[in-house]
Amino acid sequence: MAKIERSQKLFLDALKEKFQGQDPESVKTTFYNFNGVRQSPRKREFMAAAKGIEMERGISMYDPEHCHLGGMPMGQRQLMTYEVSNTGVFVEGDDLHFVNNAAMQQMWDDIRRTVVVGMDLAHATLQKRLGKEVTPETINEYLHILNHAMPGAAVVQEHMVETHPGLVDDCYVKVFTGDDAMADDIEPQFLINIDKLFTSEQAEVLKAQVGKSMYQAIHIPTIVSRTCDGGTTSRWSAMQIGMSFIAAYRMCAGEAAVADLSFAAKHAGVSQMASILPARRARGPNEPGGIKFGVFSDIIQANRKYPNDPARASLEVVGAGTMLFDQIWLGSYMSGGVGFTQYATAAYTDNILDEYTYYGMDYLKDKYGFDYSNPDPAATITPTQEIVNDLATEVNLNAMEQYEQYPTMMEDHFGGSQRAGVMAAACGLTCSIGTGNSNAGLNGWYLSMLMHKEGWSRLGFFGYDLQDQCGSANSLSMEPDRGLMGELRGPNYPNYAMNVGHQGEYAAIVGGAHYGRGDAFCFDPLVKICFADPSLTFDFSEPRREFAKGAIREFKPAGERSLIIPAR
Amino acid sequence: MAYTPQYGPGTSVVAENRRRQMNPNVELDKVRDVTDEDVVLVLGHRAPGSAYPTAHPPLAEQQEPDCPIRKIVEPTDGAKAGDRVRYIQFVDSMYNGPSQPYQRTYAECYRFRGIDPGTLSGRQIVECRERDLESYSKWLIETEMFEPALTSIRGATVHGHSLRLAEDGLMFDMLQRCIIGDEGVVTYVKDQIGEPLDRAVAVGKPLDDAWVKAHSTIFHSLVGLAYRDDVEYIEYIQRIHSLRTKYGFMPVEE
Numbered sequence: 001m002a003k004i005e006r007s008q009k010l011f012l013d014a015l016k017e018k019f020q021g022q023d024p025e026s027v028k029t030t031f032y033n034f035n036g037v038r039q040s041p042r043k044r045e046f047m048a049a050a051k052g053i054e055m056e057r058g059i060s061m062y063d064p065e066h067c068h069l070g071g072m073p074m075g076q077r078q079l080m081t082y083e084v085s086n087t088g089v090f091v092e093g094d095d096l097h098f099v100n101n102a103a104m105q106q107m108w109d110d111i112r113r114t115v116v117v118g119m120d121l122a123h124a125t126l127q128k129r130l131g132k133e134v135t136p137e138t139i140n141e142y143l144h145i146l147n148h149a150m151p152g153a154a155v156v157q158e159h160m161v162e163t164h165p166g167l168v169d170d171c172y173v174k175v176f177t178g179d180d181a182m183a184d185d186i187e188p189q190f191l192i193n194i195d196k197l198f199t200s201e202q203a204e205v206l207k208a209q210v211g212k213s214m215y216q217a218i219h220i221p222t223i224v225s226r227t228c229d230g231g232t233t234s235r236w237s238a239m240q241i242g243m244s245f246i247a248a249y250r251m252c253a254g255e256a257a258v259a260d261l262s263f264a265a266k267h268a269g270v271s272q273m274a275s276i277l278p279a280r281r282a283r284g285p286n287e288p289g290g291i292k293f294g295v296f297s298d299i300i301q302a303n304r305k306y307p308n309d310p311a312r313a314s315l316e317v318v319g320a321g322t323m324l325f326d327q328i329w330l331g332s333y334m335s336g337g338v339g340f341t342q343y344a345t346a347a348y349t350d351n352i353l354d355e356y357t358y359y360g361m362d363y364l365k366d367k368y369g370f371d372y373s374n375p376d377p378a379a380t381i382t383p384t385q386e387i388v389n390d391l392a393t394e395v396n397l398n399a400m401e402q403y404e405q406y407p408t409m410m411e412d413h414f415g416g417s418q419r420a421g422v423m424a425a426a427c428g429l430t431c432s433i434g435t436g437n438s439n440a441g442l443n444g445w446y447l448s449m450l451m452h453k454e455g456w457s458r459l460g461f462f463g464y465d466l467q468d469q470c471g472s473a474n475s476l477s478m479e480p481d482r483g484l485m486g487e488l489r490g491p492n493y494p495n496y497a498m499n500v501g502h503q504g505e506y507a508a509i510v511g512g513a514h515y516g517r518g519d520a521f522c523f524d525p526l527v528k529i530c531f532a533d534p535s536l537t538f539d540f541s542e543p544r545r546e547f548a549k550g551a552i553r554e555f556k557p558a559g560e561r562s563l564i565i566p567a568r
Numbered sequence: 569m570a571y572t573p574q575y576g577p578g579t580s581v582v583a584e585n586r587r588r589q590m591n592p593n594v595e596l597d598k599v600r601d602v603t604d605e606d607v608v609l610v611l612g613h614r615a616p617g618s619a620y621p622t623a624h625p626p627l628a629e630q631q632e633p634d635c636p637i638r639k640i641v642e643p644t645d646g647a648k649a650g651d652r653v654r655y656i657q658f659v660d661s662m663y664n665g666p667s668q669p670y671q672r673t674y675a676e677c678y679r680f681r682g683i684d685p686g687t688l689s690g691r692q693i694v695e696c697r698e699r700d701l702e703s704y705s706k707w708l709i710e711t712e713m714f715e716p717a718l719t720s721i722r723g724a725t726v727h728g729h730s731l732r733l734a735e736d737g738l739m740f741d742m743l744q745r746c747i748i749g750d751e752g753v754v755t756y757v758k759d760q761i762g763e764p765l766d767r768a769v770a771v772g773k774p775l776d777d778a779w780v781k782a783h784s785t786i787f788h789s790l791v792g793l794a795y796r797d798d799v800e801y802i803e804y805i806q807r808i809h810s811l812r813t814k815y816g817f818m819p820v821e822e
Contacts, residue, residue, distance in 0.1 A: 001796070027663060027791065029732040031740050069725060069743070069762065076742035077731065385813060389806045397796045404790045407732045410662065414730045416689020447809045454805055455787045455795040457586075457668030458689040458729075465687070472809045473816025482816075 001394040004366050010355035014083040015408045017090060018350070024408040036075035037064045042092040043079070080412065082349040084548035085315065095551035096349075097341045098327050102557040103550025106222070106538045107320060108328055109559065111273050111299060112286050113225040115234045116526045118269035119175070119214040122245060125260045132249050136185030139175075139214075142248035143190040146173050149240040151221055155247040168221035170537050170558030176217065176529050178210035192217060197532040199307050202520035209525035216241075217530040222537070222559035231284025234272060238265035271526055273299070277492055281334070288329035289497075293438075294487030294523025296321060297511030299531045301541035308373050310433045310515030311357045314508045318425060319348030320543035321504025325491055330500045343501045346418035348544055352409060353422045355402070360395040360430025370434050375518030383431070383440035391434060392427040392444035396451050399423040417460030420468070421501035424448040428509040433516035438486025439476050441509035446471035463499040470495070486510040487523045573678075577804035582793050585785045589667060589675040589713065596711040600772040607706050609769050610721055612759030613654045613698060620698050622650040644682040646697020653684075656705045657693040657760065658719060659726045661739040663791050664784040665718040671785045675713070680704050691726040709771065712783055716754035717774035720746065723761035737774055746771070 015024040022029060037043040043064065050062035065073045081090045098104040119139075126132040149155045151171040152163030176192040177183050183191060194203045194210075218237045225233055242262045246253055264270075274290030277283040283290065291299075302316035322344035331340030347353050364370040367390075368381050381387060403410045403419060413419045427448035432441025449468035453459040459468065474495065477483025481494055487510050489496065491503045514522040521528040531540045537558045539546055549555040575587040588594045605616045614621065624630065627648050632638060660668050667675065669692040673685040676694050683704070684695040696704065708714060709721075717737045720728070728740040736748050745758040755768040787795035796802065 001802070003796070027732055028735055028737075031734050032744070072725075072743060072762075074742075076744075077727075077740060385810050389810065393802060393806060397802075400787075400795060401789045404788050407790070410730045411732055414690075414727065416730075419730075420689075443813055446813075447806070450809050451802070451805050453670065454801065456662065457670040457786055458687070459670075461688050462686065470812075472812035476813055476817040479818065 001390055001397065002367070003394070003398065004359075004363055006359050006362055008355075008358075009402075010351040010358065011402075011406075011409060014090075014350035014352075015406065015412065017083065018080045018412065019078070019408045022408065024406050027407050032076050034075050034078055036073040037068075037079070039075050040079045040092060040094075042094045043075075046094070082345060083351065084544050084551065085319070085348050085351045085354050086312070087545050087548040089548035089552060091548065091551035093342070093345065096345045096547065097338070098323065098332075101547060101550035101555075102553075103538065103546040103555035104323050104327070106550075106555070106557040106559075107540075107543060107546065108288070108324055109222040109225060109557075110219065110536050110538045110540075111288075111291070111324075112230040113171075113220045113222055113233055114273055114530065115218050115237050115286070116271040116530050117216045117218055117237060117241065117265055118271075119216060121264035121269045122241075122261050123214075125257055125264070126245070126249055129257050129260070130249075130251070136182065138248065140185075140187050140190065142244055143173065143175065143187070145248050146216075146240060146244040147190070149244045149247075150218065150237065152224075152240075155243050156253055163221070164563060166563045167223055167560060169560075171219055171221040171224075172535065173216050173218045174533060174535070175214055176210065177212065177214040178207035179212040179214075180207070182212070182214065192529055192533050194529060194532075197529075197534075198304055198520065201518070202304065202307070205520035206525050206529055209521070210529070215526055215530075217533060219536065222557075223561070225286075226559060229284055230274065230286025231276075233286045234266055234270050238262055238270070241265040271524070273527070274490075281492065281497070283333070288324055288333065289491045291324075292488055292490040292523065293503075293507040293510040295527055296324075296490075296507040297487075297514065297522040298524050298527040299540060300511065300543060301528075301532055302543075303511070303515045304528075304532060305541040307515075307518065308375065310372055310375055310512055310518075311354075311361050311429065313515040314429050314433065314512035315348070315354055315357060316541075316543050317508035317511045318353060318504055319547065320540075321507040322347045322421075322501075323504070323543070323547065325503035325507070326500050329491060330498070330503070334498070335500075340500055342415065343417050343421065344504065346413050346415075347422055347425060347501075347505065348547070350409075350412055352413065353425055356395065356399045356422065356426030357429050359398050360391065360426055361433070363391065363394055363398075364430060364434045368434065372433060372516065375516055377436060377517040377519075380436035380517055381434050383435035383437045385443075387435070388431050388440050388444050389447060391430050392447040393451065395427045395430045395444075396423055396448040399426055400452065400455055415460075416456075416458050417464065417501045420449060420452055420460045420464060421505055423452055424468075425505035425508065428505065429512045432486075432509045432513040436513050436517040438510040438513040441513055442486055442506065443472065443475040445505070445509065446475055460501060467495040467499050467502065486513065575674075575678075578798045578801040580787075580793050580798040580801070581782065582784055582787055583798060583801060585666075585783055586671055586674075589671060589785060590678050592679045596713065598710050599712055599714070599775070600710055600716075602706065602709050602769070602771060604702065604706065606769045607702050607709065609765055609767070610709075610756050610759055611654070611656060611702065611705060612723070612761050612763055613701075620646075620649065620651050623652040624650040626650050644697055644700045646700035647682060649697075649699065651697040651699055653695050654698045654701050655693050655695040655723070656701060656708065656721060657691050657723055657726070658708070659691050659722050659729050659739065659741075661718040661720075661728070661733070662730050662786060662788065663718060663733055663739075664780045664786065664788065665729075665739075666715050666780070666783045666785065667713045667719070668786050672713070676704070690729040691722065714771070715775055715780060715783075716746075716771045717748070718780065721756070721760045723759075725762065748774070 154160035431444030
């Protein structure tokens with residue numbers, strides 16, 4: 001380890017904006033004179049809104065000046081704003097709670113309502129079993145029918161109820177294939193064009209993975225997956241697929257071959273975004289706890305947009321991952337709490353993790369000659385224990401020193417769990433990006449945790465006593481129930497399943513290993529291609545920017561209901 | 569082979585201070601006096617002078633099962649009397665508070681009996697039988713484990729360990745359980761859970777920067793000693809991590 005010079009402090013602008021007129025390096029400040037919650041425009045808005053609601057419904061509601069600690073409201077210190085990292089957009093903390101942020105909701109909606117379904121099995125059934133002809137023309141016709149049916153319209157039967165298109169306008173199906181000739185014959189409206197969306201190197205790899213097969217990228221209506229659950233997605237999709245095949249290929253609705261098509265659409269040919277969870281967590285497929293980290297890193301598309309900046313690409317995964325896994329999965333699905341937002345946002349606000357990570361990138365270049373801006377498998381560093389220790393030690397020490405040198409930043413990340421997640425993420429990302437090995441990244445994470453705990457004699461909340469104290473021992477293990485390669489680990493992996501402030505970062509560490517190599521995908525090329533689609537409501541190449549838009553109320557989500565409710 | 573605890577690595581003052589606090593053979597300096605009643609007031613669990621509420625009859629009065637462990641382990645006074653289990657919780661400023669969460673837990677485990685500590689980033693709680701707690705609390709407040717401005721006793725709403733200090737040098741406490749008076753003495757005007765006290769409890773004047781720095785158990789490159797300067801400490805952590813990694817991986821030795 002050896003400290004390197006880095007004059008650029010990415011977090012300084014945010015600190016100056018947050019703590020206006022104050023020296024960010026001063027140890028002392030003034031408290032107790034901020035007028036409590038009323039210092040915050042958002043809290044004032046909440047209070048005014050609650051008054052109106054109380055008048056209307058006759059039941060009391062939000063009353064922070066009475067209910068918080070018996071009349072001692074929040075705001076005895078400054079209630080800070082936050083810059084969503086790398087966006088320049090400052091928001092209030094409340095704006096980053098997923099209930100208050102339509103973009104966050106939509107990101108999860110767009111994942112939960114997605115399945116990828118192969119067409120090869122269905123085409124084989126049609127051709128070999130029924131002797132039907134399958135041509136580009138029939139496929140286009142089928143897709144036309146499917147895009148009518150998937151949102152909830154009838155294609156075969158008389159006198160059916162249907163859904164209002166204005167309520168399900170986010171629902172559609174596109175296809176993709178590695179066969180250029182076939183792709184040319186598909187109507188552009190139905191095609192995810194790999195060549196246009198990826199760099200030429202990435203497109204070549206992805207098309208080779210897909211081969212001549214064809215897949216449907218299906219997004220059922222947001223409102224359906226919200227009313228039901230992620231397990232509904234494949235069922236809803238398969239039902240409309242079956243009916244559309246019947247209509248497009250003039251099949252008999254009751255013939256046995258339909259069962260083959262249904263089986264393919266529901267089971268044999270379907271890729272869920274997340275696997276089913278065990279009974280103790282009791283969720284079906286396509287729920288957050290079942291998303292493998294490798295898959296999540298493919299869902300996020302920043303490496304497609306920023307192929308020469310694996311740090312940026314990984315930081316986007318951190319933002320998206322902490323939002324989904326901490327705020328929505330652990331925070332609400334599993335715990336029911338409201339405070340998890342505070343853990344998660346630390347990793348994607350005020351450019352603090354960004355600064356620590358780019359310090360790691362500079363250190364890789366300075367000490368090991370690894371140019372992170374030129375991702376190449378041949379350029380990655382062999383991940384020995386000695387190198388991982390060196391990288392994680394230096395990045396962690398630098399992060400601790402930055403917190404120490406800038407007391408306002410320590411105050412910004414006022415909780416140990418926030419700091420622990422951020423510092424360990426920077427260490428893990430440096431190790432994984434530099435070595436191209438996800439498990440090496442996880443190993444760096446755990447050294448950071450041990451070092452943090454010993455240096456400051458504190459770490460995070462009780463949960464950090466569990467996984468972060470024993471994590472070194474499982475980080476390289478491949479033994480069942482103990483270890484696994486990073487790509488296949490996930491929120492339900494033993495020891496990862498109950499701890500806030502980790503899973504999004506782990507996902508990014510896994511992604512970083514591939515972004516650092518310049519890989520076209522991390523784990524599943526189908527998922528990578530599916531979420532590259534620009535027609536999706538949420539832009540997965542810029543999750544942090546999307547969250548910022550949501551925070552300032554400029555993000556337009558799907559799932560509209562105003563068509564069927566009284567005007568307000 | 570007799571085991572001799574080493575308490576921890578490091579060549580720095582911080583490392584040495586940590587070992588001193590942990591080692592029960594070291595008598596820590598008594599820095600201030602507080603009365604038994606003061607302790608009871610700040611804890612806020614019972615009114616001074618009132619009887620200890622009990623969770624069960626005294627052990628001597630109840631039928632104890634024939635248990636070999638009970639024959640080996642001598643109950644504490646609180647356990648013998650059947651006291652309920654109560655707590656004291658500390659918040660330690662990162663600006664050189666003399667003890668810090670894990671450090672407190674380690675020191676308490678070496679020095680106290682019958683305790684259940686819990687360690688977080690912003691607070692450290694220790695639970696035990698009530699009369700034992702009062703005795704332990706007195707020691708924790710009177711010795712160099714405590715500094716009036718940088719250590720705080722807070723049952724709930726603990727926010728403050730990582731915040732900048734107030735202009736008067738006190739760690740932030742949204743409930744302002746303690747204040748600094750004209751004489752410069754820090755007094756608790758609320759108990760640890762935030763209930764106003766009938767009379768204030770004085771815990772002395774804040775100690776000067778030199779004392780605070782000399783007694784610190786936290787590495788801090790701005791107000792104390794930089795972590796990276798204690799090379800032995802860093803290498804020790806790397807070694808522990810490497811060994812855990814290797815034997816968790818279960819390699820076959822060649």
